[in-house]
Amino acid sequence: MSDANGQPYANGAAYVDGQYYPIGEAKISILDWGYRRSDVTYDVVGVWNGAFFRLDDHIRRFRASMNQLQLSPPESDEEIKQVLTKLIRLSGLRHSYVGMDCVRGTPPAGAPRHPKYARNYLVCHALPWIWIAPKEKIDAGLSLYIAGPRRIPPESFEPRVKNFHWGDLTRGQFEALEAGADFAVLLDEAGNVTEGAGFNIFCVTDGVVATPSRGGLDGITRMSVMELCQELGLPLGVRPVSAEEFRNADEIFGCTTAGGILPATCIDGRILGNGSPGPISSLIKDRFWNKRAEGWLATPIDYDSPL
Amino acid sequence: MSDANGQPYANGAAYVDGQYYPIGEAKISILDWGYRRSDVTYDVVGVWNGAFFRLDDHIRRFRASMNQLQLSPPESDEEIKQVLTKLIRLSGLRHSYVGMDCVRGTPPAGAPRHPKYARNYLVCHALPWIWIAPKEKIDAGLSLYIAGPRRIPPESFEPRVKNFHWGDLTRGQFEALEAGADFAVLLDEAGNVTEGAGFNIFCVTDGVVATPSRGGLDGITRMSVMELCQELGLPLGVRPVSAEEFRNADEIFGCTTAGGILPATCIDGRILGNGSPGPISSLIKDRFWNKRAEGWLATPIDYDSPL
Numbered sequence: 001m002s003d004a005n006g007q008p009y010a011n012g013a014a015y016v017d018g019q020y021y022p023i024g025e026a027k028i029s030i031l032d033w034g035y036r037r038s039d040v041t042y043d044v045v046g047v048w049n050g051a052f053f054r055l056d057d058h059i060r061r062f063r064a065s066m067n068q069l070q071l072s073p074p075e076s077d078e079e080i081k082q083v084l085t086k087l088i089r090l091s092g093l094r095h096s097y098v099g100m101d102c103v104r105g106t107p108p109a110g111a112p113r114h115p116k117y118a119r120n121y122l123v124c125h126a127l128p129w130i131w132i133a134p135k136e137k138i139d140a141g142l143s144l145y146i147a148g149p150r151r152i153p154p155e156s157f158e159p160r161v162k163n164f165h166w167g168d169l170t171r172g173q174f175e176a177l178e179a180g181a182d183f184a185v186l187l188d189e190a191g192n193v194t195e196g197a198g199f200n201i202f203c204v205t206d207g208v209v210a211t212p213s214r215g216g217l218d219g220i221t222r223m224s225v226m227e228l229c230q231e232l233g234l235p236l237g238v239r240p241v242s243a244e245e246f247r248n249a250d251e252i253f254g255c256t257t258a259g260g261i262l263p264a265t266c267i268d269g270r271i272l273g274n275g276s277p278g279p280i281s282s283l284i285k286d287r288f289w290n291k292r293a294e295g296w297l298a299t300p301i302d303y304d305s306p307l
Numbered sequence: 308m309s310d311a312n313g314q315p316y317a318n319g320a321a322y323v324d325g326q327y328y329p330i331g332e333a334k335i336s337i338l339d340w341g342y343r344r345s346d347v348t349y350d351v352v353g354v355w356n357g358a359f360f361r362l363d364d365h366i367r368r369f370r371a372s373m374n375q376l377q378l379s380p381p382e383s384d385e386e387i388k389q390v391l392t393k394l395i396r397l398s399g400l401r402h403s404y405v406g407m408d409c410v411r412g413t414p415p416a417g418a419p420r421h422p423k424y425a426r427n428y429l430v431c432h433a434l435p436w437i438w439i440a441p442k443e444k445i446d447a448g449l450s451l452y453i454a455g456p457r458r459i460p461p462e463s464f465e466p467r468v469k470n471f472h473w474g475d476l477t478r479g480q481f482e483a484l485e486a487g488a489d490f491a492v493l494l495d496e497a498g499n500v501t502e503g504a505g506f507n508i509f510c511v512t513d514g515v516v517a518t519p520s521r522g523g524l525d526g527i528t529r530m531s532v533m534e535l536c537q538e539l540g541l542p543l544g545v546r547p548v549s550a551e552e553f554r555n556a557d558e559i560f561g562c563t564t565a566g567g568i569l570p571a572t573c574i575d576g577r578i579l580g581n582g583s584p585g586p587i588s589s590l591i592k593d594r595f596w597n598k599r600a601e602g603w604l605a606t607p608i609d610y611d612s613p614l
Contacts (some may be wrong), residue, residue, distance in 0.1 A: 155457040
């Protein structure tokens with residue numbers, strides 16, 4: 001897993017339960033309930049141009065998610081930041097996709113088979129930057145598809161606790177691909193849009209921006225978009241958005257750590273605008289990346305001091 | 308991970324993507340979508356007294372689940388049976404909990420980030436027999452609790468495809484433990500019972516047995532119970548069962564591979580009958596284990612010929 005120069009972490013670095021590994025050697029037991037019961041929460045923070053974006057916000061959300069699932073790894077918030085920083089320094093990556101998971105573990109032999117008795121631990125990794133879709137496709141505009149599976153409802157599992165319960169989204173992705181689209185968007189039981197497969201969603205109608213208030217993740221990039229709307233003086237509604245409103249919107253865009261702002265140019269086969277990213281989507285996208293280039297909410301990484 | 312006699316498979320054996328491992332060395336990549344998106348289906352078959360129970364039924368269900376998720380490992384059904392048999396022979400276990408998972412894998416570098424492009428593979432394991440609760444507790448009768456989370460609905464993810472989307476059940480287990488019960492049972496959005504955390508459910512009112520028709524797994528042990536009801540001349544309804552009917556039933560029992568028939572003696576704090584397993588539950592449980600002892604639907608394992 002090392003590159004041609006023998007750098008073992010060139011393809012990515014990982015931290016599993018206190019130890020560092022080249023990414024190809026980072027594994028978990030097939031008996032871990034993080035896998036066997038998807039009893040895990042996670043977060044993903046981006047490193048762009050040698051700096052984390054909104055690191056504190058991600059750590060805060062990650063800790064809130066862990067608390068909600070009664071997951072308690074040995075590392076403090078400060079130590080988690082140190083682990084993530086070390087992963088980046090080991091890999092040397094200037095642009096990186098940095099994941100942090102907390103898994104349940106497995107109750108020890110003899111203890112009751114209840115999650116309460118398991119020792120929880122962290123699984124973190126830094127990979128070369130991942131675009132959710134090829135950059136050219138993001139720039140040209142994505143094609144979205146409202147797929148059949150209903151998003152798992154908050155009454156079953158709280159989507160604000162970032163989780164790997166992706167069965168509905170995965171089914172949706174197969175449907176989207178068959179329909180010739182790039183990504184699925186799922187509805188809730190009331191027929192309102194929730195989120196896409198790996199991103200939050202916004203739409204724009206008559207100059208007013210809207211994003212669903214319920215049924216999806218409270219995304220950090222979504223929060224950034226909300227702040228940019230305020231800064232740009234764009235009216236924003238955080239409220240239920242029906243499938244019909246979404247399908248008939250003037251503009252649609254997604255947002256995620258792994259790609260930033262994602263204008264869509266097609267929804268369920270309908271071409272949006274003239275087939276190019278719309279003006280408000282583009283305005284937000286440009287402002288987002290311009291501010292990022294200026295160091296907006298960035299935590300620079302020191303690559304040079306000895307590890 | 309070997310026992311005192313140096314037998315490396317004494318604690319269990321595993322098969323991961325074509326290779327055999329002692330259970331402690333059986334791992335999957337932290338990047339595998341089987342973990343990262345819970346994009347996996349599984350099945351569990353029991354080995355009791357040196358023989359699989361209903362092996363063909365489990366393999367049939369496992370294959371149907373894989374087909375529904377568009378998962379396609381290299382092994383044929385016959386080869387899966389050979390793998391499971393070899394795991395038992397390696398371990399030497401006479402009583403074993405045998406799991407078979409098919410995971411999505413990860414799309415290769417350069418391919419689109421879509422599950423379609425991943426190479427799927429099997430992860431199987433054989434462990435010393437697991438009782439879902441201590442045997443004495445199963446014999447004395449379990450305490451059940453109808454917990455708050457709604458079971459993930461079939462519109463989001465089909466529960467007949469056996470899966471690791473356990474977030475709702477795990478929350479329910481924490482609630483059940485807090486309430487002093489052993490296991491959670493979850494309702495659907497209509498207020499009908501679905502299944503417990505790892506088992507199907509039945510109740511008995513005025514001599515009539517009932518089990519939910521929707522919202523849970525089509526369990527193989529459940530199927531066995533349905534056959535036993537017919538054999539014993541017990542009337543059985545497969546239909547929606549409301550929380551109220553369930554709470555007020557004369558008898559309640561669960562069933563699962565990891566424990567067989569599980570009479571309950573308490574539901575939401577109400578003691579059932581006289582606090583001992585009810586007569587119909589006990590009749591079915593006894594008949595189940597008596598038939599098992601007689602070799603009912605058993606596939607004996609040849610432990611002696613050379614591996």
